[in-house]
Amino acid sequence: MKQASSLKNKVAIVGVGESEIGLVPHMTGLGLNAQAAKRALDDAGLKVSDIDGVLTAYSFTEPYFMLGSVLCEYLGLTPRFNASVVVGGATPAVMLKHAAEAIVSGQAETILVCAGENRATGVTRDAAVAALMAVGHPYFEQPYGTSIPGFYAMIAQRHMHVYGTTREQMAQVAVNTRTHALLHPNAHMKKPLSAEQVLSAKPIADPLGMLDCCLISDAGGAFIVTSAERACDLQSKPVYLQGIGEHHTHEHLMCAPSLTEFGVTESGRIAYKMAGLGPQDIDVAELYDCFTIVPIIELEELGFCKPGEGGAFFADGHARIGGRLPVNTHGGMLSHAHAGAAGGLFGIIEAVRQLRGGLENRQVKDAEVALVHNEGGILSSHCTVILANDKG
Amino acid sequence: MNTTQLPAPVANADSRPYWDAVKDQKLLIRKCSDCGELHFMPRYLCPFCWSDKLEWVQSKGAGSVHSYTVIRRAPVQTFATRVPYVIALIELDEGPRMMANVLGEDALDTKIGDRVNVIFEDRGEDAKVPQFKRVKA
Numbered sequence: 039m040k041q042a043s044s045l046k047n048k049v050a051i052v053g054v055g056e057s058e059i060g061l062v063p064h065m066t067g068l069g070l071n072a073q074a075a076k077r078a079l080d081d082a083g084l085k086v087s088d089i090d091g092v093l094t095a096y097s098f099t100e101p102y103f104m105l106g107s108v109l110c111e112y113l114g115l116t117p118r119f120n121a122s123v124v125v126g127g128a129t130p131a132v133m134l135k136h137a138a139e140a141i142v143s144g145q146a147e148t149i150l151v152c153a154g155e156n157r158a159t160g161v162t163r164d165a166a167v168a169a170l171m172a173v174g175h176p177y178f179e180q181p182y183g184t185s186i187p188g189f190y191a192m193i194a195q196r197h198m199h200v201y202g203t204t205r206e207q208m209a210q211v212a213v214n215t216r217t218h219a220l221l222h223p224n225a226h227m228k229k230p231l232s233a234e235q236v237l238s239a240k241p242i243a244d245p246l247g248m249l250d251c252c253l254i255s256d257a258g259g260a261f262i263v264t265s266a267e268r269a270c271d272l273q274s275k276p277v278y279l280q281g282i283g284e285h286h287t288h289e290h291l292m293c294a295p296s297l298t299e300f301g302v303t304e305s306g307r308i309a310y311k312m313a314g315l316g317p318q319d320i321d322v323a324e325l326y327d328c329f330t331i332v333p334i335i336e337l338e339e340l341g342f343c344k345p346g347e348g349g350a351f352f353a354d355g356h357a358r359i360g361g362r363l364p365v366n367t368h369g370g371m372l373s374h375a376h377a378g379a380a381g382g383l384f385g386i387i388e389a390v391r392q393l394r395g396g397l398e399n400r401q402v403k404d405a406e407v408a409l410v411h412n413e414g415g416i417l418s419s420h421c422t423v424i425l426a427n428d429k430g
Numbered sequence: 431m432n433t434t435q436l437p438a439p440v441a442n443a444d445s446r447p448y449w450d451a452v453k454d455q456k457l458l459i460r461k462c463s464d465c466g467e468l469h470f471m472p473r474y475l476c477p478f479c480w481s482d483k484l485e486w487v488q489s490k491g492a493g494s495v496h497s498y499t500v501i502r503r504a505p506v507q508t509f510a511t512r513v514p515y516v517i518a519l520i521e522l523d524e525g526p527r528m529m530a531n532v533l534g535e536d537a538l539d540t541k542i543g544d545r546v547n548v549i550f551e552d553r554g555e556d557a558k559v560p561q562f563k564r565v566k567a
Contacts, residue, residue, distance in 0.1 A: 164507075171505040175529075177445060178471055181437050181559050182531050183501060183509035188517050191499035199497070199542045241502040292519065292529045293471060297497055 044312050047429045049138045050269035050276035053082025053262035054387040057154060059375045060226045062256035067100040067155040068112045070258030070377075075113060075152050078260040083273035084148065089262075091119035091146030093133040095153040095379030098169045099160035109152065119146035125286070126173075126414020127326055129153065130259075130383035131421030135282045137263040147264060153379035154258025166254055173415065175290040187251055187329065189291045189416045191243035194331035196297040198245065200346070205245050207349030208330035209236035212249050212372050214357050215327060219369025221359075221400035226255045227373040236330075250330040252371035252381065259383035261390065266429070277390045280315065280407070281424035283308025291416045302339035302411060305420040309409075310341075313424040317341035320424075321405040322392050323363055324385030326413045327370040333357075336411050337365070340422070364402045367392060382412035386423065393427040436508060438557040444472045447486055452558050455550045457489040459526055470526035491548030493522040493562070498532065498540050516540050520562055534563040 055077025057070040065073070071094070079086065094109045102108040106122035119140050123129050130153060137149040157166055167185070174184035197203045213233050219225035231249065239247035269276035285301035285308070288294045310316055317340060325333040325340075334348030342363055343351045351357060357365035368374045368388035371381040389408035391397055407430075410423040441449040451458045461468050464481035475482045498518035504510040516532040518540060532540045533549065546562040553559050 168506050175471070177440055177442070179529050181439055181553070182517055182529055183436075183504060183506075183512060183515060184517055184529070185501065185503075185505035187503075188499050188501050188505075192497040192517070192519055195499060195542065196497040243502060244500040246499075290471075292527060297519070 045135070045138045045142060045282060046280055046312050047266055047278050048142045049263050050266050050278045051261050051386070051390050051425070052264050052269050052272050052274050052276055053078040053084065054390050055081055055260045056224055056384065056387060057258035059224050059255055059257045061158050062156065063159040065156065065256065067097050067160055067258070068109065070154045070156060070256060071109060071152050071260070072113055074154060074258035074260035075150055078150070078262050081274055082262045084262065086115070088148045089115060089150050090117050091137065091140055091149035092117045093120070093137055093149060093151045094122055095129040095133070096122060096124045097155040097378060098166065099155045099157055117146065119149065125419040127328060127379065127382050128284070128412045128414035128419040128421045129379040130386055131282070131410060131412035131423045132284060134263065134279070134386065134423060135284065135421065138279055138282065141263065141265050147268065149263045150260060151263060152258070152260040153383050155378045155380070156256040157377045158254050158256045160256070163254070175292065179290055179292060185243060186416070187246050188243040190329040190331060191246045192291065193297055193417065194245050194329070197331060197335065200298050202346065203334065203349040205237060206233060207353045208245070208250055208334065209233040210352040211327065211330040211333055212236045214352055215366045215370040215372045218359060218367050218400060219373035222368050222374060225369045225374040226253050227369065246329060252328045252376040253373070255375040255377045257375040257377035257380045259380045259387055261383070261386060275394045275427065277393045277425050277427055278429055279423070280426045280430065281309035281311070281313030282421065283312065284421045286419045289415050289418045294416065294418070300335065300339060300417040301420040302336050302413070302422070305422040306340045306411070309422040309424050315407060315424060319407050320363065320409045322367060322389065322402040322408045323365050324367070324389050324408065324410045325365055326382055326385070326411055327366055327372050328376070328381070330372070332413070332417070333365060335417070336413070340409065340411065359400055359402060367400050367402060385410045385412065389425050393425060395427070436512070436553055438553040439559055444474065448472050452550060452560055453556065455558070457491050457548050457560050458486045459489050459522070459524060461485050461487045468525050470528045489522050489524055489548070493520045493546055495519070495532070495540060495542055495544040495546060496521040496527060497542055500538060514538060518562065520546060530561050532564060533561045536564055540564060
């Protein structure tokens with residue numbers, strides 16, 4: 039296969055922004071996107087007229103047919119590059135890749151990447167859950183009363199069976215991210231969480247309880263990507279894209295090639311290769327955590343520990359800030375925010391902030407290289423990103 | 431419980447022979463006439479070699495539980511009356527995997543590796559879905 043041309047050091051993220059997060063009933067989904075976009079633009083010190091490309095995702099609460107065009111219309115933008123990307127939770131990282139490719143090929147110079155929705159207050163909770171049920175195959179899964187937690191529960195059950203991973207270890211993932219969320223001023227969750235609370239939470243789909251599941255938030259996130267040359271002249275400290283890789287293996291769980299080996303390994307391999315780096319070079323990791331089992335699997339497949347050791351990695355405290363590899367330093371989707379494609383986007387924002395440095399109380403010391411992993415569907419679509427605060 | 435309120439299957443051009451066979455209490459899977467591979471979800475071509483020469487073969491309906499969950503909170507109201515219920519990925523002895531409920535009085539005792547056999551559950555008038563029950567040890 040022909041090797042894709044490297045995107046290493048060609049582009050940088052120069053602005054990041056989060057909307058108000060949590061229960062935000064006074065704003066629409068598009069409004070949350072707009073607020074995040076405005077904050078990202080201000081962060082970069084750029085003007086609205088500098089944006090010549092826009093990428094966005096999808097929205098369950100405001101399901102417009104052409105969301106990319108709708109968002110540009112709402113923002114008063116008339117870009118020369120625009121698309122709505124739909125690969126579930128993997129979308130933000132994939133949008134970063136499309137943005138980098140567009141900039142490198144000269145289709146745009148400065149691209150706004152934006153996602154989010156008012157999933158907590160824009161629809162009823164039942165409607166949100168029912169909409170998510172549509173992720174199951176309409177003819178061969180949904181007739182059996184499937185749910186997204188149910189799919190991930192089957193993955194967790196298999197991991198427990200093959201490797202001996204425990205519910206207690208999974209609970210430590212939730213505790214770890216909550217500990218970090220309490221250090222983030224904008225996180226949805228504000229109260230401490232104990233492993234006992236996670237283990238005794240309302241059961242949803244065995245072995246997952248309510249607190250093994252991510253939040254449903256109102257939230258929008260945005261970042262600005264531009265060429266590495268242009269980035270040098272801006273007010274913010276640029277964070278360079280070092281490596282990025284995708285892998286897509288299935289959509290529905292019944293068609294997954296394996297319940298213990300997913301596409302993370304391959305997307306990670308491509309990203310590491312482009313960056314010329316390996317797991318030993320990563321200072322901080324922001325991993326997709328829609329359910330507590332997921333970052334355990336991602337840690338293993340990305341080479342941070344051996345298969346089957348991901349649960350112990352969390353339980354032994356290695357994923358804490360100050361530990362061997364701090365994971366989800368903003369609080370992840372379990373405790374910071376989850377609102378559609380914005381969930382994984384906050385991992386990218388946090389990686390940028392960690393690499394710029396100077397975070398008050400959650401700074402990973404001497405963080406120079408960060409890894410972000412986004413996944414969509416039922417561990418179906420994957421994109422791994424490696425970012426650094428210099429060109430290496 | 432009244433299972434007629436649970437969703438009836440929707441057949442389309444890819445799957446109509448499958449659902450018609452289910453009405454006759456037969457479980458069909460797709461086999462590629464060129465490469466010989468079997469697959470579950472019926473489609474226009476073979477996902478292994480892209481041959482469009484496919485045939486239907488009857489599964490013996492025996493398999494084992496590859497993984498499972500017990501749903502404690504139903505995603506929609508129609509399934510609330512069934513809670514708690516088991517969803518499992520069944521690995522058919524022929525190879526392909528499919529999803530279904532494990533039904534029967536001992537369903538909640540389901541474990542990975544359990545042997546199961548297909549049964550057929552009524553879903554409204556003249557409609558059925560394949561389900562599984564555990565083989566008594």
